[in-house]
Amino acid sequence: MLHFIRRRALLMCTLSELKIEEDYWKHVADEAMPTVRWLSQASKDITKRNSINWDYPRTEHNIRHRQKLIYNKLQQAEANLKVHLQQSPPSAKFGNNCDPSTKY
Structure with a gap:
């Protein structure tokens, strides 16, 4: 049972992290793209x-590529969580020493 709960928590955490990362790259694309376009066309002499x-690696192509990677990871994480949510949790098994009707 603990393994089942741990797995669900991990899947939900991964999904949340990817959504945050997706939001970050959306912000970069929306807010920084005009600057990135201008700077990628400016000569190094002008920038110097x-x-x-x-950050030279932040070209429009690289930003779009990163967004695509995150989107694919997010789709996979959502699918993994959906499969997990369709599974039934294992039933708790009580032994002689763990009778749930016993009052302490």
């Missing part, structure tokens, strides 16, 4: 002369 320090 104007002391513009930016």
